[in-house]
Amino acid sequence: MSRMGWDKKLIVVSLCSCVPLSVMAAEGITTANKTSTYYSFGEDLKRFVVPELNVIPSNGSVDNVKALSKSAGISFAIVQSDVYQAYVHLAKEDPDPAIRQWAHDLIASLRVVMPLYDEEVYFIVNKDSPLKIYWILKASVWLSDLWVAVLI
Numbered sequence: 001m002s003r004m005g006w007d008k009k010l011i012v013v014s015l016c017s018c019v020p021l022s023v024m025a026a027e028g029i030t031t032a033n034k035t036s037t038y039y040s041f042g043e044d045l046k047r048f049v050v051p052e053l054n055v056i057p058s059n060g061s062v063d064n065v066k067a068l069s070k071s072a073g074i075s076f077a078i079v080q081s082d083v084y085q086a087y088v089h090l091a092k093e094d095p096d097p098a099i100r101q102w103a104h105d106l107i108a109s110l111r112v113v114m115p116l117y118d119e120e121v122y123f124i125v126n127k128d129s130p131l132k133i134y135w136i137l138k139a140s141v142w143l144s145d146l147w148v149a150v151l152i
Helices: 003-018 019-027 037-048 061-070 081-092 097-107 133-150
Strands: 027-028 054-056 075-078
Touching: 027 061, 037 054, 061 075, 061 081, 061 097, 081 097
Parallel strands: 027 054, 027 075
Antiparallel strands: none
């Protein structure tokens, strides 16, 4: 079995130990589109742990936050950390009070349980692009500093 296969099963078991089975059986998990890794996580959770779990496909993390906050029948959602953090930032920092209130209301009843895995993000360019690795590394450092500033 591939390392990813074992990692995936370990993640599913770890997640299940955090959530009472009676809660998960009666509810659902919102994931992403049916061809995504996140949907596969939901299907594995259903297959290996809670056969009654309703795995709900979605358009991704933004929709998942909204669905978990506003929809009945959804116990938890798979959400990318940067998307959730964007809602937190809007709730605290947006200059428009209406947007701050909207974001606050959306995430007020939510909490992060655990990360599923470290997600890598790549800079990808066309083969004939004039961008050089030096520029990309410089941008990565800038983005890392910016992200730390946002978190503080």
